[in-house]
Amino acid sequence: xxxxxxxxxxxxxxxxxxxxxxxxxxxxxxxxxxxxxxxxxxxxxxxxxxxxxxxxxxxxxxxxxxxxxxxxxxxxxxxxxxxxxxxxxxxxxxxxxxxxxxxxxxxxxxxxxxxxxxxxxxxxxxxxxxxxxxxxxxxxxxxxxxxxxxxxxxxxxxxxxxxxxxxxxxxxxxxxxxxxxxxxxxxxxxxxxxxxxxxxxxxxxxxxxxxxxxxxxxxxxxxxxxxxxxxxxxxxxxxxxxxxxxxxxxxxxxxxxxxxxxxxxxxxxxxxxxxxxxxxxxxxxxxxxxxxxxxxxxxxxx
Amino acid sequence: xxxxxxxxxxxxxxxxxxxxxxxxxxxxxxxxxxxxxxxxxxxxxxxxxxxxxxxxxxxxxxxxxxxxxxxxxxxxxxxxxxxxxxxxxxxxxxxxxxxxxxxxxxxxxxxxxxxxxxxxxxxxxxxxxxxxxxxxxxxxxxxxxxxxxxxxxxxxxxxxxxxxxxxxxxxxxxxxxxxxxxxxxxxxxxxxxxxxxxxxxxxxxxxxxxxxxxxxxxxxxxxxxxxxxxxxxxxxxxxxxxxxxxxxxxxxxxxxxxxxxxxxxxxxxxxxxxxxxxxxxxxxxxxxxxxxxxxxxxxxxxxxxxxxxxxxxxxxxxxxxxxxxxxxxxxxxxxxxxxxxxxxxxxxxxxxxxxxxxxxxxxxxxxxxxxxxxxxxxxxxxxxxxxxxxxxxxxxxxxxxxxxxxxxxxxxxxxxxxxxxxxxxxxxxxxxxxxxxxxxxxxxxx
Ligand SMILES: Nc1nc2c(ncn2[C@@H]2O[C@H](COP(=O)(O)OP(=O)(O)OP(=O)(O)O)[C@@H](O)[C@H]2O)c(=O)[nH]1
Ligand SMILES: [Mg+2]
Numbered sequence: 001x002x003x004x005x006x007x008x009x010x011x012x013x014x015x016x017x018x019x020x021x022x023x024x025x026x027x028x029x030x031x032x033x034x035x036x037x038x039x040x041x042x043x044x045x046x047x048x049x050x051x052x053x054x055x056x057x058x059x060x061x062x063x064x065x066x067x068x069x070x071x072x073x074x075x076x077x078x079x080x081x082x083x084x085x086x087x088x089x090x091x092x093x094x095x096x097x098x099x100x101x102x103x104x105x106x107x108x109x110x111x112x113x114x115x116x117x118x119x120x121x122x123x124x125x126x127x128x129x130x131x132x133x134x135x136x137x138x139x140x141x142x143x144x145x146x147x148x149x150x151x152x153x154x155x156x157x158x159x160x161x162x163x164x165x166x167x168x169x170x171x172x173x174x175x176x177x178x179x180x181x182x183x184x185x186x187x188x189x190x191x192x193x194x195x196x197x198x199x200x201x202x203x204x205x206x207x208x209x210x211x212x213x214x215x216x217x218x219x220x221x222x223x224x225x226x227x228x229x230x231x232x233x234x235x236x237x238x239x240x241x242x243x244x245x246x247x248x249x250x251x252x253x254x255x256x257x258x259x260x261x262x263x264x265x266x267x268x269x270x271x272x273x274x275x276x277x278x279x280x281x282x283x284x285x286x287x288x289x290x291x292x293x294x295x296x297x298x299x300x301x302x
Numbered sequence: 303x304x305x306x307x308x309x310x311x312x313x314x315x316x317x318x319x320x321x322x323x324x325x326x327x328x329x330x331x332x333x334x335x336x337x338x339x340x341x342x343x344x345x346x347x348x349x350x351x352x353x354x355x356x357x358x359x360x361x362x363x364x365x366x367x368x369x370x371x372x373x374x375x376x377x378x379x380x381x382x383x384x385x386x387x388x389x390x391x392x393x394x395x396x397x398x399x400x401x402x403x404x405x406x407x408x409x410x411x412x413x414x415x416x417x418x419x420x421x422x423x424x425x426x427x428x429x430x431x432x433x434x435x436x437x438x439x440x441x442x443x444x445x446x447x448x449x450x451x452x453x454x455x456x457x458x459x460x461x462x463x464x465x466x467x468x469x470x471x472x473x474x475x476x477x478x479x480x481x482x483x484x485x486x487x488x489x490x491x492x493x494x495x496x497x498x499x500x501x502x503x504x505x506x507x508x509x510x511x512x513x514x515x516x517x518x519x520x521x522x523x524x525x526x527x528x529x530x531x532x533x534x535x536x537x538x539x540x541x542x543x544x545x546x547x548x549x550x551x552x553x554x555x556x557x558x559x560x561x562x563x564x565x566x567x568x569x570x571x572x573x574x575x576x577x578x579x580x581x582x583x584x585x586x587x588x589x590x591x592x593x594x595x596x597x598x599x600x601x602x603x604x605x606x607x608x609x610x611x612x613x614x615x616x617x618x619x620x621x622x623x624x625x626x627x628x629x630x631x632x633x634x635x636x637x638x639x640x641x642x643x644x645x646x647x648x649x650x651x652x653x654x655x656x657x658x659x660x661x662x663x664x665x666x667x668x669x670x671x672x673x674x675x676x677x678x679x680x681x682x683x684x685x686x687x688x689x690x691x692x693x694x695x696x697x698x699x700x701x702x703x704x705x706x707x708x709x710x711x712x713x714x715x716x717x718x719x720x721x722x723x724x725x726x727x728x729x730x731x732x733x734x735x736x737x738x739x740x741x742x743x744x745x746x747x748x
Contacts (some may be wrong), residue, residue: 044347047528050338110551110579111412111524140579142456143449150444196554229412233344233528235556256411259497261530284411284442 031064031075039079043264047233052268056082080298086271087294094223094251094278096130096187101180103188103213103220105173107206107247108227109239110194113255113281115144117227118189119151120289121279126156130186135176136162137169137209138193148191154286158185169193169205170212177216190221197242207246225278227253230263240269249273255281258288311335311373324361324372332376333358343557343596346532349566357383381593388562388589393546393571395422396518397430397488402481404474404489404514408507408542409522410534411495414550416446418522418576419492420453421584422548425574426488427459435486436461437477439470439510440494450492457581460486470494470506474514491516498537511542518545520573523564525552531560532567539568549587550576561592630725633689636681676709677717683707692718 036057043053059082063069069078096102104121106114115138122132134152138144145162152160161176173190180188192209195202213220226249228236243249252270254263257280266277277292311332333354340350357380366375397403405422407415423434436454438461440446447464454461462477474491481489491514496503511519521535521544538544547564552575561572572587681689683706688695695703695718704711 041347044341045529047530050341109526109554111414113412141449142452143445146448147443147445196551198554229524229526231410231524231528231530231534232526233531233556233559234342235344235526235554236528238555256497259410259530260499260533261528265528 031069031071035072035075036061036064039075046262046264048264049234049237049268052086052264052271056086083267084294084298086267087277087298089270089274089276091250091274091276094276096125096222099217099219099222101133101177101185101188101217101220102222103177103180103190103217104223104225105190105192105210105213105221105247106225106227106253107192107243107249108194109196109229112194112227112229112232113253114138114194114227115147115151115191116284117225117253117255117279117281117289118148118191119155120281120286121189122152122155122157122187123286124289125187131158132187132189133158133176133180133183133185134160135173135188135190136160137172137176137190139163139165139167139169139172140193144191144193151286158183170209173209174212174216177213177220181217197239197246203242203246206243210247223250223278224248225251225253226275227255228263228266228269230254230256231259231261233265236265237269237272240273240275244273244275249275251276251278253277253279253281254292257281258283311376324364324366324375326362328372329358329361329376332373336376336380339598340559340562340596343559343598344526344528344531344563345559345596346529346563346566349532349563352566353383353387353562377597381597384562384593384596385589388565388592389571392586392588393573394586395573396545397426397432399517401487402435402478402489403487404478404491404516405518405520406491406493406507406510406514406516407520407522407548408493408538408544409495410497410524411443413495413522413524414576415495415522416440416449416492417453417579417581418548418550418574418584419450419490420457420459420581421576422574423454423459423488423490424457424581425584426490427457432488433486434459434488434490435477435481435484437474437489437491438462438464439473439491441468441470441473442494446492446494453581460484471510471513474510478514498534498541504537504541507542519543520545521547521564521568521570523547523549523560525549525558525560525575526554526556527560529563531563535564536567539570544568544570546571546573548572548574548576553577553583557596557598558592559596562596631690632681632684632692632721633686635721636678636689640678676707676713679707680704680709680714680717683709692721 039060040053040057043056044050048056056079060069060075060078063078064075069075106118108114118134122134125132132155134148134157136145136148138148142165145165149160149162159179161172161179163172163175169192176188176190179185190209190213192206193202195206197203210221210224224247226240226243228239232239240249240252252266252275254266254277257263269275270277277294277297280290280292282288282290336357337350337354340353341347345353360383361376361379364375364379366372395405407419407422409415419436423436426432426434436450436459438447438450441464451461451463462473462480464473464476468476470493477489477491480486491510493507493510494503496507498504510516519542521538523531523535527534535547547568547570549558549561549572552558564570565572572589572592575585575587577583577585680703683703684695688699688703700711700714703709704714
């Protein structure tokens with residue numbers, strides 16, 4: 001399948017860096033405390049975080065103690081398996097044919113790549129023969145509407161529903177879902193303004209948008225995707241926690257994996273919140289979107 | 303976090319209660335806890351390692367101060383080292399040189415450059431009385447130019463409007479020419495977000511740098527950045543020899559360890575922090591505050607430190623006892639005032655209390671040090687009897703006190719009223735079983 005090579009390509013840098021490090025620091029060594037400390041370094045530097053790193057290392061130490069891991073090759077393999085356990089989340093598949101319109105709400109803190117990811121997804125769906133409508137429910141940031149319109153054009157969407165700057169975002173979402181219903185469109189993607197998860201009133205605003213969507217179409221939004229920036233460190237945990245508590249996040253999009261940031265934070269996040277990663281962003285072009293696959297991700301990491 | 307780190311340290315040091323020196327043994331465990339705290343705050347792994355080594359060296363053999371516990375002593379050293387590493391004082395933007403002065407903002411995608419450009423232009427206009435000109439050199443991101451234009455309109459700063467065929471270098475050069483002709487004295491250049499590893503895009507910035515010679519190149523970095531902050535900052539600095547950093551989105555709950563990492567690898571000062579989406583949400587960077595934040599202690603850390611040094615423990619204990627018995631007299635109050643004044647300027651102390659600076663009602667609050675002195679003078683003019691039993695202070699006594707201290711009768715009335723209220727408040731507090739804490743004298747200022 002083509003997707004396989006695509007993900008690997010996107011993660012090539014990440015993988016190269018980690019594998020190189022792994023080889024430089026660990027290969028050929030007997031597994032002792034020093035090696036485990038090196039492993040700690042690698043994981044922390046990949047933003048895996050203190051807690052998840054600690055858990056992973058504890059698991060691996062146990063195996064070393066039981067003589068299940070004897071050399072660095074085995075260590076690497078076991079690490080991969082452990083990471084995979086963290087990443088594998090029991091969740092319904094991302095299936096846009098479950099409803100029509102299938103409504104996706106995209107949320108996240110400022111600048112993580114929401115609008116870009118929406119453009120890419122619309123194109124992705126279009127390539128699958130599905131029509132979409134975008135909702136410019138970021139009525140706050142200057143020129144956010146114009147930005148989404150440009151992406152809409154690039155992706156060839158049916159329509160971009162918008163209102164005035166400063167208008168009620170829920171009303172825009174409402175219009176978009178109603179329009180899609182009336183016109184029998186397959187998918188609605190709702191762009192929302194970036195906001196810090198600590199802003200109570202802005203989180204309330206999102207809850208309202210979600211409620212309003214549910215009124216036009218019971219069961220909608222069908223997916224609430226939280227966009228996380230791979231460059232982000234430990235704060236991604238707080239982001240996920242708060243957005244999830246407010247809205248019930250159904251999936252993650254991890255962006256900017258084309259840089260040197262590893263995005264290791266998602267390992268702990270998937271595990272702790274039981275939320276699957278749906279897509280990866282690997283660049284600024286409209287085609288720079290990858291479907292997430294845990295096996296590949298783990299394979300690519302180590 | 304404050305509690306957990308200091309609690310952990312306290313546990314480690316419990317054995318060391320009887321004062322003494324910090325040594326290899328007791329420092330080791332403490333450093334381990336600090337390491338985890340710093341890593342959780344996103345300070346880069348290698349930066350943490352070097353940093354802890356220097357803390358260890360500083361701490362070894364240090365006598366534990368009489369007024370501090372060993373744990374507090376270690377935190378104090380960590381904090382001081384961190385402040386020193388981040389540059390000690392806040393560092394201003396450099397606008398010297400021939401006019402127009404170009405300032406260029408660079409950074410990764412989504413770090414907040416465009417908004418920060420507008421904030422900076424507003425700052426220059428309002429605080430530095432400059433005539434800034436906004437220059438949109440991001441031709442890549444959809445609607446980026448539009449965004450800067452709209453922000454410029456909001457703050458009443460003109461924005462250079464490029465034609466569709468100008469490239470970023472041409473935009474900067476043409477904007478320079480136009481600025482010269484139209485009397486703008488400062489250019490604020492917004493550049494496209496780019497990955498530090500994108501060679502082509504990094505070269506674009508190098509060429510703009512050569513041709514436009516920005517007075518300041520400021521790296522805009524997201525306060526939520528993780529371990530990669532070192533790679534980003536290092537590369538931007540190597541390519542462009544940046545002059546400083548602006549840390550954005552600090553109003554959230556990120557601990558901001560990236561600040562330490564960036565400073566450690568670039569040695570360049572952080573000049574501003576972004577504290578909100580509004581165009582006026584830009585502040586000068588204070589290393590002291592950031593250090594406390596990274597340690598997860600709010601600014602309360604320095605508050606405690608100062609308090610610990612200033613307030614004599616014995617006295618505090620005695621006062622506590624009195625509070626429990628609700629015997630808090632004006633004499634005790636005077637003692638409190640003296641202790642507090644020893645701690646330094648009140649405003650500084652209040653500003654260090656987490657959240658205090660953010661409270662709207664305190665934004666423009668000026669604590670009048672002079673008023674404290676006057677209150678003390680008034681109390682000094684009372685007899686001991688009056689201080690112990692304020693209820694005997696009648697009209698004629700008030701007049702006498704006023705004459706003796708040079709404070710007006712009205713002020714003395716207010717003082718006594720506030721005192722009575724505070725006493726009531728203290729009574730309530732002690733009933734609630736909170737007598738162990740030093741009490742809040744806030745009631746006396748209003
Ligand atoms: N390198 C890289 N850049 C990306 C990626 N995704 C988005 N970006 C860039 O990140 C910047 C911010 O993207 P936006 O899509 O505007 O982010 P947003 O979350 O909608 O931002 P706000 O609406 O302002 O909160 C833009 O410059 C994008 O081009 C990615 O996967 N890789
Ligand atoms: Mg957006």
